[in-house]
Amino acid sequence: MMEERVPQRKIVTHNDFDGVVSAALVSRAEGVDRFLFAGPRTIAESRLTITAEDIVCDLPYPLECGLWFDHHEGNLEELKYRGIEPGSLPGRFALLDSCARVVYEYYRERVDFPEFYEQAVAEADLLDSFRFSSVEEWRRPTPGKIVDAAIKAQEGAPPQREAFLRWLVRKVRDFPLEEVAASPEIASAYEEYHQQEEEMLEIIRRQAAFAPEDPDREIIVLDFTSYPRQPRVIKKLAFLIYPEAKAVVEIRNLFRGGLKTTDLSVSMSLGISLAGREHRKNVGEIMRRLNIGDGHAGAGAGTVYCASKAEMLREKDRILGAIVSLWRSQG
C-alpha cells in the first residue's frame, strides 16, 4: 500500500533579523517547528511550494497560505492590484516598524509570551526601520545587532545558511536575545561578519561616486554594472565613509543561474543624517514614480528590464538622472 504523505505545516519567513524574530514568535504561538527562509523575490516568482496550512512572515502574500503577517507597504499595494482585500486574509497586516511587532501585537492577547520577547521585537523595530539617530547609535553593538551581523555573515554560504537560520529561530524562541548573542556560534559568525565588512568597505571606497547633477553630494551612487560577478556589499556601509550624505543608491545587474543579465536592480535607502530631521524625502515614492518598484519612505527597490547591453547602459543613466531630479523635487 502506498503511504500517503501529509505535508507538515511550516513557517515561511524572510531570511533577515526581522524574519527570524517573527518566525520565533509564531513558532511559540502556533507550536510549528518547521521553517523555510526566503527573500521577497522568491515569493513573488512563486518558486516555493506554500500550502494553505503554512504561515508566511515578512514576505509578499503568496498564491495562498494559512496565516500571513507583514508590514511592507509595497506588498499591500500588490494585494490591491490582485483584487485581494487584506482584511479578508487570516493573519495580520499593519504598517509597523517590523513584522515581528505585527506578530507580537497579534498574539500577545491570547498567548502567554515570555517577557524577553519585548526586547527582541524592539530590536527588530530599530533594525528593520533603520531609525538610528546617529552613526554612533547605529554602530553601537546590542544583542540584536550582533545577531543581525551573524545572519549577514551567512549570506555567502546558502547551504549552511538554512541550517543556521533554523537553529537561530529556535534559540530566539527559547532564550533571551542577550543569551543568544553570547553563544559561541553567534560570536564566531559575528567575527566573520567584521572581516566581510572590511572587504565591503574596501569595494565601497572604490566604487562610491556622486552624480554630476548632485553637486551637494547628497546621494551616494554605487554602480556595480561593470562587475563581471556579483559583489557582496551592504550599501548602507557607505554612510560610514560619507556620513553627511542623505541617501545611497545601488545599481547592479541581475544574475540568473549565476549568469549576468542585462536587467538592472536598483535599490535606495535614506541616510542617518536625515534621522530625527523634518524632511519630505520618500524613496518608495521615487521607485513608484519611476514605475520600477516600490518601498517605503526610508528604503525602496526596483527592477529595470533591458533587452541589450546598450539599452541597459542607457537606462542606467536615465534612471540615475531621474532619481536625482525626483529627489530634488521632494524638497
Ligand SMILES: [Mn+2]
Ligand atoms: Mn521586515
